[in-house]
Amino acid sequence: MAKNIYGILAEFDTATQLVDAARKVRDAGYRKTDAFSPFPLHEIDEALGIKRSILPYLIFAGGITGLLAGFGLQYFVHVIDWPIIVGGRPHLSLPAFVPPAYELTILFSAFVAVFGMLFLNGLPSPYHPVFNVPRFALATREKFFLVVEAADEKFDHEETRKFMETLGAQEVFDVPE
Template sequence: MKENIYGLLAEFDTPTQLVAAAEKVRDAGYKRTDAFSPFPIHEIDEALGIKRSILPFMVLGGGIVGLASGIALQWFVHVYDYPIIVGGRPYFSLPSFIPPSYELTILLAAFTAVFGMILLNGLPQPYHPVFNVPRFALATREKFFLLIERRDPKFDYGETRSFMQSLNAQEVFDVEE
């Protein structure tokens, strides 16, 4: 039982309790932790020591690629591959090229934001051990959960369990692998 568990999951009623518990868990030196809540709680990032995501830089990169490819595409079409005079404008008529480049910038940046978020989050992930706890279905409804994984170097079944119980948790569950 103690060998094939994924970790320990504590249930809380309010976000305040969750954040307070997460801070104590962090201060106790646990690293492989996670919290689950039915809505985003900003304070939890700090309490769990979650580092700021690199997603914004990826999105910036996506936008730059979109902009560059938009300009490059139109240059290729209208200057290099098939130059044709329209309305007496130069082959490289930048003002006319702005709208498509602008839209491509936004398109690629938005793709990066969405798919970057999904991939960095490791989704789609239909199975996760926490789903084995029946009460965990309430994490998307009204309850707050805190997880300490067995992989954590400080993890010791008995000790961690009693520590989690001391955090004002409603209940502590074993998460089976």
């Protein structure tokens, strides 16, 4: 059984315990770690050393794409493909082209924000090894979990488990692959 494990999971009762434990795990030199909580915890990012995501830059790029697409579309339609004078306005009526381009900027940004977040998070992922621990169902209710992955360089089943047991966890589980 010890062969095929994904990692070792510790369960905590409070957010403070989780953050303290995450700090200790990181200080002990583990890097392939993750924490699970029923709501976002800002302190955990720093405790686990999570770097700021590139997502905002992607969203910005999405917004610029939307803006250019909006203006490009209107330019193509009213200047290149079918120029026609309406209301005495020039073919390139920039002020009138603002609202559609503006809306497309927001639309594209929003799509990148949502689908970029899901993509970077690796979702949808209907299966994940941590789901094998029955108690893990409480991660979406009230409990806090910390996992050290077997893929970590410092990981040693016996030793890591012993170390995890010193963190004040409610319970420590082996997570089968």
